[in-house]
Amino acid sequence: MKNNIKILIVSTVALACTFDAPGANVNIGLVNGDFESPSIGTGATFNSTTAPTGFGWTIASGEIDLLGASYWQPASGTQSLDLSGYFLPGSIYQDFVFPSAGTWVIKFALSANPDFTWQGDGQGAGVKNLRVDFGIPGQMSSLGTFGVDADSRSIWDMNWVIITTPELLIPDATTYRLQFTSLVPGAAGPALDRVELQIVPEPSVAGLLLVLAVGGAFHQRRLKRA
Numbered sequence: 001m002k003n004n005i006k007i008l009i010v011s012t013v014a015l016a017c018t019f020d021a022p023g024a025n026v027n028i029g030l031v032n033g034d035f036e037s038p039s040i041g042t043g044a045t046f047n048s049t050t051a052p053t054g055f056g057w058t059i060a061s062g063e064i065d066l067l068g069a070s071y072w073q074p075a076s077g078t079q080s081l082d083l084s085g086y087f088l089p090g091s092i093y094q095d096f097v098f099p100s101a102g103t104w105v106i107k108f109a110l111s112a113n114p115d116f117t118w119q120g121d122g123q124g125a126g127v128k129n130l131r132v133d134f135g136i137p138g139q140m141s142s143l144g145t146f147g148v149d150a151d152s153r154s155i156w157d158m159n160w161v162i163i164t165t166p167e168l169l170i171p172d173a174t175t176y177r178l179q180f181t182s183l184v185p186g187a188a189g190p191a192l193d194r195v196e197l198q199i200v201p202e203p204s205v206a207g208l209l210l211v212l213a214v215g216g217a218f219h220q221r222r223l224k225r226a
Contacts, residue, residue, distance in 0.1 A: 029099050030178075032056030033195040035066060036077045043067040045086045060179065062088035071119060072155035075109030075193035082113050083130055083182035084189025093179035095137060098170045103200040106134065106143070106165040106178060111158040112150035113188035124150035128190040129183040132165060137177045145183065147190065158191065167200055 037054040044066055046052060048059045052066075063085020067074075074080040083090050098104055110130070116123035129147035133140045143165045153159050170176075182189040 029096055029197045030056075030094060030195060031096070034075075034077045034193060035079045035081055039068075040066050040079070041068055041070070043071045047085065047088075047090075057092040057094050060091040060093055060181075062090035062182070064090035064092060072114075072191075073158045073160075075111070075158070075160040077193075080109075080111075080191055080193035082187075082189055083180060083192050084113070084128075084184050084187060086187055089182035089185055089189055091179060091181040093133075093177050095175050095177050097173050097175055098197065100199070101170055101172055102202075104168045104170050105198050105200060106132070106168070107194075107196050107198055108132075108163055108180075108192060109160045109194040110146055110148055110163050111160045111191035111193075112148045112153055113191055114150050114153040114155060114158070115188055117187075120155050122154055124153070124188050126150060128188070130190040130192065131181045131183055133177075133179040133181070134165075134168070135176065136174060140177055140179065147183075150188070160191075160193065162194075164198075 032055060035055075037056065038052050040052070044052075045063055046055075046059060046066060047063045048061065051057075051059045055066075065082035065085050067080055067082060069078045072080075081092075083092070112124065112128035114124040115121050116125075127147040127149050129145055131145045132143040134143050135141055146163050148159075148161060178195075180192055180195075184190060
């Protein structure tokens with residue numbers, strides 16, 4: 001198995017990093033951000049008319065596979081998604097309100113289905129892409145297209161990575177929509193887990209004073225040299 005992780009990001013400002021330990025709370029502002037509900041055992045395929053009770057996300061189109069840890073390694077908890085179902089690529093969304101105004105980012109764990117036909121065959125190949133859309137319902141725009149390569153992964157080691165979107169300035173308690181859409185036809189698509197909202201801390205007063213002090217000292221040194 002290859003050890004390198006290939007990450008394709010069609011976005012100039014989005015960030016990706018290797019997956020670390022699970023966060024303390026991946027459901028702040030979101031319902032079922034880590035896809036732990038409902039518990040489905042090994043796995044099951046759902047579409048817009050068969051979405052399970054308690055899922056918390058709307059299946060907008062196509063199919064998704066909700067898979068347990070006995071099927072492949074999740075990023076956190078015991079369940080994750082293949083965003084392409086048995087026959088069709090899927091799209092899911094959730095409407096929600098941020099807990100507070102401020103600057104936020106959306107983070108999610110991304111991998112790729114490493115199989116081609118059956119569980120554990122390891123014949124999956126190529127980059128598995130998904131698109132992230134965000135905004136007020138009916139006025140959404142893309143936050144980017146993100147993908148990882150299936151050939152560096154297996155069901156025992158999914159090599160999850162955390163994707164961080166561009167920063168979002170949230171002014172008030174408006175209802176927003178977050179949507180993930182698979183761009184991969186067929187049964188083996190992008191894998192999704194641990195979707196969460198994270199506020200970007202404002203710089204502290206002490207930090208700003210330190211920046212100003214360093215900048216002032218640098219300016220004084222330049223004046224002395226002149």
